[in-house]
Amino acid sequence: MSSGTALADLREFSYQGESYAFEPKSLKFRPTGRDNPRLAQHFEEVSTREPVLRPMPAGGISFITLNVAHDCNMACPYCFAKQGLYGGRDRKLMDSESARRSVDWLFEQAGQKPEVYLRFLGGEPLMNVPVIREAALYAEEKARQSGKRIYMSINTNGTLFNADIAKMLTDHRMTVSISMDGTRAAHNTFRVFRNGTGTYDAVVRNVGRFLAVDPDTMINATLTAENLDVDEYAELFRSLGVKMVRFAVVGTAVPEIAVAKEEKLARLLAAYDRLAVTYRDQLLSGDVWYLADFYKYFGNFRTLEKRHNRCGAGTAYVNVDVDGNVNLCHRFTTDGTQRIGKVTSKTVDVPLGIRTRDQLQATSASVPSGPEVSQLTGQPGIRALKLAGEEPKMRGASVPAHLHRQLDGTAFFEQIDSTAGVTSANVCAGCDIRHVCGGSCFHDGEILYGDLFGGPDGFKCEVDRHLAKISMWLLDSIFQHDPTLLDRLDDLHLRSQQHHAE
Numbered sequence: 001m002s003s004g005t006a007l008a009d010l011r012e013f014s015y016q017g018e019s020y021a022f023e024p025k026s027l028k029f030r031p032t033g034r035d036n037p038r039l040a041q042h043f044e045e046v047s048t049r050e051p052v053l054r055p056m057p058a059g060g061i062s063f064i065t066l067n068v069a070h071d072c073n074m075a076c077p078y079c080f081a082k083q084g085l086y087g088g089r090d091r092k093l094m095d096s097e098s099a100r101r102s103v104d105w106l107f108e109q110a111g112q113k114p115e116v117y118l119r120f121l122g123g124e125p126l127m128n129v130p131v132i133r134e135a136a137l138y139a140e141e142k143a144r145q146s147g148k149r150i151y152m153s154i155n156t157n158g159t160l161f162n163a164d165i166a167k168m169l170t171d172h173r174m175t176v177s178i179s180m181d182g183t184r185a186a187h188n189t190f191r192v193f194r195n196g197t198g199t200y201d202a203v204v205r206n207v208g209r210f211l212a213v214d215p216d217t218m219i220n221a222t223l224t225a226e227n228l229d230v231d232e233y234a235e236l237f238r239s240l241g242v243k244m245v246r247f248a249v250v251g252t253a254v255p256e257i258a259v260a261k262e263e264k265l266a267r268l269l270a271a272y273d274r275l276a277v278t279y280r281d282q283l284l285s286g287d288v289w290y291l292a293d294f295y296k297y298f299g300n301f302r303t304l305e306k307r308h309n310r311c312g313a314g315t316a317y318v319n320v321d322v323d324g325n326v327n328l329c330h331r332f333t334t335d336g337t338q339r340i341g342k343v344t345s346k347t348v349d350v351p352l353g354i355r356t357r358d359q360l361q362a363t364s365a366s367v368p369s370g371p372e373v374s375q376l377t378g379q380p381g382i383r384a385l386k387l388a389g390e391e392p393k394m395r396g397a398s399v400p401a402h403l404h405r406q407l408d409g410t411a412f413f414e415q416i417d418s419t420a421g422v423t424s425a426n427v428c429a430g431c432d433i434r435h436v437c438g439g440s441c442f443h444d445g446e447i448l449y450g451d452l453f454g455g456p457d458g459f460k461c462e463v464d465r466h467l468a469k470i471s472m473w474l475l476d477s478i479f480q481h482d483p484t485l486l487d488r489l490d491d492l493h494l495r496s497q498q499h500h501a502e
Contacts (some may be wrong), residue, residue, distance in 0.1 A: 011432050015469045016277065022407060022472065024432045029472050039479040046304055061109040061348070062116045063154075063317040065330045066102055068094040068131050074157050078224060078250050078257045080322070080331050084322065086123075087334040093128045094322045098343075099135035102320045105343035107142050116143070120154040120174075121319075121330060126165055136172040152178065155220070157191070158203035161210065169213045174218040175495075181224075181387035182233035189226045190257070207240045215265050216495045218244035218292075224257045228268040229273035230293075238289065244496055246292035249460050251331065253447050259459050260396045262383045269466050280293040283474075283489075286480050290492035297471040300436040307438035314340065316352040328354070331443040338442070338452070350409065353453065354442070402458030407432045407465060418445070418454030428456065433468045454461045476494045 010021045012032065022029040028043050030036065072079075103118070110116045118139055127419050136152055143150040153175040169176065170500035180203050181187040188198025210217045219237045223230070230247050237245050249268075252258050259265060272293075279291060300307060311317070311329075318340070319330040326348055328338035341348035404412040414432065421428045428439045440455030448457055478485050 013406045015408075015473045017474070018272070018473060020472055021081045022432070024434065027301055027306065027435055029301070029476075036476055036480050038483055039476060042302070042479060042483075043304075046302070060111040060113065061106070061318055062113040063108050063312070063318060064102065064117075065119045065319045066094070066099065066135065067123070067319065067321045067330075067333065068125050068128045068135070069119050069134050069286065071127055072123040072157070073127065073159060073201060074124065075192060075196075078143075078190050078192050078222065078252055078254070080251065080334060087336075088259070090205060092322050094131055094452070096134050097132055098322070098324050099131050101324060102343045103135055103139045103142060105320070105326075105346075106139075107146055107148070108346060109348075110148065115149045118150065118152045120152070122155070122157075124160065125154055126156050126159050126160040126444065129164060132297060133168050134174075136168070136174070139422070140172070151175070155179065156209070156210075157198050157199065157351065158206050159193075161206040166209070166213050169210075170223040174214065177220050178207065178210060178217060179222070180219050180237070181221050182227050182229065183236055186227035186229070186233065188249065190222075190224060198253055203493070204240065206285060207242065212243050216244055216492075217242065218246060218496060220245045222250050223247055223259060223268065224250045225259055225261070225264050226257075228259070228264060228271055229272045230268070232271075234275055234278075234291070238433050243289040244292075244492065245290065250464055251441070251444055251447065251457075254410060259463075263458055265462055268463065271465060272463075272470065276474065280474055280477050281483055288485060288488045290489065290491070290496060290498065293467055294470055294474055295489060295493055297433075297468055298438045298475065298486075298493075301448075301471060301475060302486075306435035308435075310437065310439040310441055313442060314338075314354045315349075318348065332446075335446075337446065339359060351452070360478070399441035404431070404458055405465075406460055409467060415456075418451045420445070420449075420451045420455070421454040431461070431465075433465055437464050 007024055009025055011024060012019065012021050012201040014020070019031055019032040021032050028193070039170075067086070069088050070088060070092060093190070106116055106118065111305065116139075118135070121133075122128075125132060132154070139150050142148075152172055154169070155177045158178040158180060161482075168174070181191055184198070185201045187200040187203070191199050191203075219242050221227075221230075221233055227233070233247075234245055249259050249403065250257060255469075258483070259268060275291075276294065277397075279294060282289070299305065309315075311474060313329040317329065319327040319333050319345055321327060321333050323337075324343040325339050326343060327333045327336070328340055328350070332338040338351075340350050341443070359445075402415050404413050413427060415427075428434055428437070431437070431485055441457070441460075442452050442456040444453075444460065445453055445455035446453050448455065
């Protein structure tokens with residue numbers, strides 16, 4: 001695409017004083033009012049160029065999170081695992097036999113895929129180091145026998161560290177993710193020990209120790225209504241020596257915790273704007289570090305490869321709990337509504353709507369998984385959606401409306417309750433960033449609207465659309481100043497892959 005090439009179906013927007021034209025169908029974009037020859041040349045070449053980032057190969061499930069501990073030394077109010085217990089009454093650690101059986105099941109499910117991913121999860125997984133070590137040794141042997149590559153990672157709250165843990169991580173080349181929500185005040189708001197005291201000091205004390213065994217240790221920060229200053233938190237993480245960072249908006253319906261008010265959303269987006277300027281300036285000066293939030297759409301924009309699903313839950317990735325139950329993803333483990341099998345069986349019963357669903361084109365069929373939508377609204381059969389220019393559909397009164405907007409600020413649709421089954425096609429099919437986002441989160445749909453396909457979460461949509469703007473603005477700057485920076489970012493991204501289930 002030359003600088004003068006016209007784009008059809010344009011969406012024009014401004015960001016940080018720059019103006020852009022974006023074509024949602026092709027993913028091509030360009031600055032307006034000036035040229036960026038390198039960016040234009042890239043789009044000319046991309047159709048015949050080897051893709052920079054390849055998607056995981058098609059086939060069976062090749063990624064599991066393994067819950068080695070339904071127990072935790074912390075008691076975070078927003079925890080999807082219900083303080084590590086996953087809704088159960090008793091604290092429980094996985095035994096060695098269950099761990100080995102889960103590894104066997106993973107390799108069986110992966111079929112011909114050359115790579116498998118095993119992520120240890122809790123609760124707090126480091127409360128069960130002996131079983132993690134045994135599962136890792138067993139997985140490495142299975143990999144040697146099958147000719148596959150095994151990638152292992154661990155999600156920890158960062159409060160536990162000793163020589164035994166360090167040796168295990170080093171011996172098995174495990175990638176580490178630490179949950180840390182920001183500054184002392186931000187982190188200690190919700191990330192607390194069982195006695196209610198904050199965990200910030202314990203985590204900060206251990207960050208350097210984890211970095212010593214895994215220089216690519218990633219910080220995963222959960223954003224809630226009470227901690228939204230991502231620019232301040234990123235500065236802190238960098239000062240600790242971290243070069244891999246990811247922020248994620250909490251998934252919850254609890255009003256005091258959810259980012260579900262316009263003023264909270266505005267505060268978060270403003271913080272992202274400040275961080276974007278700092279991040280750009282650091283990159284262009286040669287200080288290259290990985291911020292997953294800004295990078296996550298780079299691959300799609302650069303390769304023009306489209307996404308048709310939000311994630312690989314149930315198709316490429318599943319969760320295995322402490323008893324060997326297989327769940328659609330780790331977030332469904334607590335309520336058990338999407339339990340799709342056991343590791344003692346070779347097959348999984350993934351809902352047909354997920355196995356065959358193109359989240360951008362297929363008809364939205366209602367698949368209740370949590371409370372029925374009628375129970376949420378008090379009126380049977382209500383589906384609340386208002387597309388731009390239409391009269392409202394049936395509307396429930398219990399949930400405040402959220403107005404989704406496109407990149408240029410024009411109204412897209414007004415969401416009040418579940419969007420499942422309202423129109424002939426998924427509502428996400430009309431969104432400007434549909435081909436980089438891929439659709440809505442199944443778990444968000446359940447916890448907010450009582451329906452697997454009932455999302456999206458409108459506030460998260462606004463964050464994603466804003467991040468898409470930032471991504472295009474950053475790519476424009478990088479191509480204009482030094483495209484070789486992308487090679488360094490790509491390398492960091494590839495090292496981060498085992499942190500994610502997509």
